[in-house]
Amino acid sequence: MNSLNHEAPIYEDAFGIGWLDFNLSNVLMMFVASLIVFILGVAATRNMKRYPKGYQNFMEWLIDFIKGIIGSNMDWRTGRLFLPLGLTLFAYIFVANMLGVVTNGVVGHTLWWKSPTADPGITLTLATLVVVLSHYYGVKLRGGKEYAKGFVRPLPFLLPFKIIEEFSNTLTLGLRLYGNIYAGEILLSLLVGLATTGVGGFLGATVPMVAWMGFSTFIGFIQAFIFVMLTMVYMSHKVSEDH
Amino acid sequence: MQGFAANLVLGAEGGLLIGDMIVQLVFFLGLLALLGKFAWGPLMKMMKDREDYVANEINTAEKSREEAHRMQREASDELKATRQDAQKIIEDARKTAGEQERDILDSARAEAERLKESARQEIEQEKEKAVQALKDQVAGMSVMIASKVIEKELSEKDQEALINQYIDEAGEKR
Numbered sequence: 001m002n003s004l005n006h007e008a009p010i011y012e013d014a015f016g017i018g019w020l021d022f023n024l025s026n027v028l029m030m031f032v033a034s035l036i037v038f039i040l041g042v043a044a045t046r047n048m049k050r051y052p053k054g055y056q057n058f059m060e061w062l063i064d065f066i067k068g069i070i071g072s073n074m075d076w077r078t079g080r081l082f083l084p085l086g087l088t089l090f091a092y093i094f095v096a097n098m099l100g101v102v103t104n105g106v107v108g109h110t111l112w113w114k115s116p117t118a119d120p121g122i123t124l125t126l127a128t129l130v131v132v133l134s135h136y137y138g139v140k141l142r143g144g145k146e147y148a149k150g151f152v153r154p155l156p157f158l159l160p161f162k163i164i165e166e167f168s169n170t171l172t173l174g175l176r177l178y179g180n181i182y183a184g185e186i187l188l189s190l191l192v193g194l195a196t197t198g199v200g201g202f203l204g205a206t207v208p209m210v211a212w213m214g215f216s217t218f219i220g221f222i223q224a225f226i227f228v229m230l231t232m233v234y235m236s237h238k239v240s241e242d243h
Numbered sequence: 244m245q246g247f248a249a250n251l252v253l254g255a256e257g258g259l260l261i262g263d264m265i266v267q268l269v270f271f272l273g274l275l276a277l278l279g280k281f282a283w284g285p286l287m288k289m290m291k292d293r294e295d296y297v298a299n300e301i302n303t304a305e306k307s308r309e310e311a312h313r314m315q316r317e318a319s320d321e322l323k324a325t326r327q328d329a330q331k332i333i334e335d336a337r338k339t340a341g342e343q344e345r346d347i348l349d350s351a352r353a354e355a356e357r358l359k360e361s362a363r364q365e366i367e368q369e370k371e372k373a374v375q376a377l378k379d380q381v382a383g384m385s386v387m388i389a390s391k392v393i394e395k396e397l398s399e400k401d402q403e404a405l406i407n408q409y410i411d412e413a414g415e416k417r
Contacts, residue, residue, distance in 0.1 A: 037278070129268060
């Protein structure tokens with residue numbers, strides 16, 4: 001029962017503030033994920049040529065991919081604004097998901113290396129950020145009046161549902177990502193636990209483990225895609241004139 | 244298995260830490276800003292540049308194609324004109340050559356005529372000269388003969404015969 005018995009390196013009451021607790025493993029992994037994304041992004045855009053080749057091609061494919069997601073939700077004139085957000089979200093979430101698939105690192109009894117997205121607090125933070133941004137851009141691009149009217153369209157009695165929807169959107173967006181990645185990690189740790197029980201266990205665990213790692217990679221990609229897709233859906237609800 | 248459930252719950256409990264959330268927010272916004280500045284910005288600018296470049300190139304190509312078309316048309320027009328000119332020049336040359344040929348022939352003919360004429364005159368003169376010379380000689384010889392004859396003594400018989408002869412001749416003539 002591997003990682004499940006491991007503790008999180010929690011640092012409580014930081015700076016003497018009672019409610020300020022850190023999971024240092026999360027902080028480390030967020031930092032690692034951000035660093036990897038940053039290095040990949042910057043490495044891709046050094047030495048850019050008008051005739052792209054190799055890595056630059058890949059990044060341009062990624063941009064076109066995110067453009068496609070945005071384009072399927074809103075027209076490109078307003079959607080252009082969200083391209084950097086979509087790209088960063090996708091890259092960050094995908095890299096974060098992959099970090100836990102590649103390996104889980106345990107030092108002593110403390111789980112240090114894992115997906116930062118296997119933590120509900122972190123995914124909910126991202127989801128909240130997205131929803132708050134959608135409200136911000138809704139007000140910015142359409143004006144306060146149009147933004148407010150959006151809550152009573154098409155019928156006024158939908159107002160409470162619309163308000164509830166904002167919170168449920170946030171929750172589902174964050175928890176969907178968390179649930180998928182966390183479940184993947186649990187199954188991986190169970191398989192690792194099985195593999196450490198003995199020769200038979202090792203042999204028995206190898207095949208499902210490889211299969212599950214492949215599947216987790218797929219899930220990691222799909223979840224990053226879904227997160228960005230839903231981000232753009234919520235954005236378009238707030239910034240598009242017609243829906 | 245109970246440990247399982249306990250840990251699952253524990254994991255969930257450990258999730259909602261305010262500190263993590265703040266760190267995540269700061270990291271993500273920082274990442275967004277940095278990538279926007281160092282990665283996406285230049286990359287999108289490059290893609291935009293390329294789009295512009297391609298559009299520009301297409302425009303230019305379209306323009307040069309039209310230009311080439313126009314020039315080709317001009318060239319073919321020019322070629323046609325040149326061909327006509329050449330035709331005309333050849334025609335002219337042929338005509339001039341014909342005229343010249345005729346001139347040369349005419350002048351040659353005239354020259355020949357002139358030469359022939361002068362030759363004839365020369366012959367005529369020579370002939371006259373020869374006749375004149377012959378006449379002179381004959382006259383000289385006649386005088387000489389006459390003087391010889393006169394010198395010779397005329398016998399009475401001969402004189403008589405001569406006189407008779409003259410008389411006869413004179414009589415016959417009249």
